[in-house]
Amino acid sequence: MSSVDTRTFFDIMGTAPAAVTVVSTIEVGGTPRGMTVAAVSSVSADPPSLLISVDHRSRTLPDLLHAGRFAVNFLRGDRSDVSRRFASSVEDRFEGVEWRPGSTGMPILHADSLAWAECRVSQRIDAGDHIILIADVVAGSPPPPLTRPLMYFRHHYEAWPGQVEDGRPGPVTPPIAGSSDGAVIDLARVTPAKLDRV
Numbered sequence: 001m002s003s004v005d006t007r008t009f010f011d012i013m014g015t016a017p018a019a020v021t022v023v024s025t026i027e028v029g030g031t032p033r034g035m036t037v038a039a040v041s042s043v044s045a046d047p048p049s050l051l052i053s054v055d056h057r058s059r060t061l062p063d064l065l066h067a068g069r070f071a072v073n074f075l076r077g078d079r080s081d082v083s084r085r086f087a088s089s090v091e092d093r094f095e096g097v098e099w100r101p102g103s104t105g106m107p108i109l110h111a112d113s114l115a116w117a118e119c120r121v122s123q124r125i126d127a128g129d130h131i132i133l134i135a136d137v138v139a140g141s142p143p144p145p146l147t148r149p150l151m152y153f154r155h156h157y158e159a160w161p162g163q164v165e166d167g168r169p170g171p172v173t174p175p176i177a178g179s180s181d182g183a184v185i186d187l188a189r190v191t192p193a194k195l196d197r198v
Helices: 008-015 061-067 080-086
Strands: 019-025 032-037 040-045 048-055 069-075 111-127 132-139 150-153 156-159
Touching: 008 061, 019 061, 019 080, 032 048, 032 080, 048 069, 048 111, 061 069, 061 111, 069 080, 069 132
Parallel strands: none
Antiparallel strands: 019 032, 019 069, 040 048, 048 132, 069 111, 111 132, 150 156
């Protein structure tokens, strides 16, 4: 049986809103490295673990594999510019970005993230043109109340439409045209599954 074409696949997968994260690690010399990742999912509650899916052509992947550790930084709703930077081809993606080492030494984007998880890799799975890293969550910080994460939905960046507290949705605030929220992303260059290809 043949597969669907790539554009159709991306359009199908774009149906589900995805939280936008920056996955960060430290290279051998101590320099921080990072990439934008939307393919993040919880795996287990006992032990707490998650997975990330990384394009095998990613220039950050060798540092991830060598360190065996990383942090998942869940971006705030108004930080699409940070996501674009970490999905770009600039040499130093951390230039001008505030960060501090977490309890495991991994870079935490504290000014741009509403939550983060520090992880230790436990499994590597080769899957097509991606590598799946399953990792135990060894430290982290949950989001404060009434905060809105950055989402990627149908090839657009948007803040989650409404605040949530105790399971009750708040008022919906649509993105303002021309603002960082709701900016159109070039699908040919950046897609949910391949945000770190460049």
